[in-house]
Amino acid sequence: MVGIGLPYAPETPTPLAATHPLYQRIDVVDIEGLPSIVKSTSLNWIGAAKRSSVNKALRDSLKDMHMLAPDATAARVRLTARWVGSHTPIRIATRNRASVTLHYRLVRIDNGQELFNREITTSVEGGGVEASMRGNGIARAAIATNFASAANCLDRAAFGSAPADCALVPKFSVSVERRR
8 A cells, every 4th residue: 555656646756865854754653533444435344454554554655755764763753644534436337436535744753843734635546347346446545645645745845845735646547356
């Protein structure tokens, strides 16, 4: 579920240089309000992702961007994320779209000053014959896109150039097939 390295518009997130103010400086806590199992739809009995794997994906995304602090002593800021929700319409079709919304807050550890506060909604389109597998695949891709969007926006915010809408648009689609 890590979207770093995949193509997006208007830009693709790139790992930070060692001179960036957020380079290996972010501590991250588990996502608030995240269900124990994220499901693509309320009718889906098979979950798209477990809470532990979603939290790991956020950490891995920050690590791939060179933002995650190697330990608590290196961290200067703390990122908190709150799960707002996900939506995958129930459709009888071979394509569908999933959206995910998270709220991110970045604060200085030493004095609690808020540096970043944004809600980000991302969407991904995908296809596949089996509806529940397709829904789960595009839900995971929407989560990965959301994490990539947050990392990209944090990168820009450090220099005062964060876009009004942080959501990146994937230049890819998801195709989910059952392996035989």
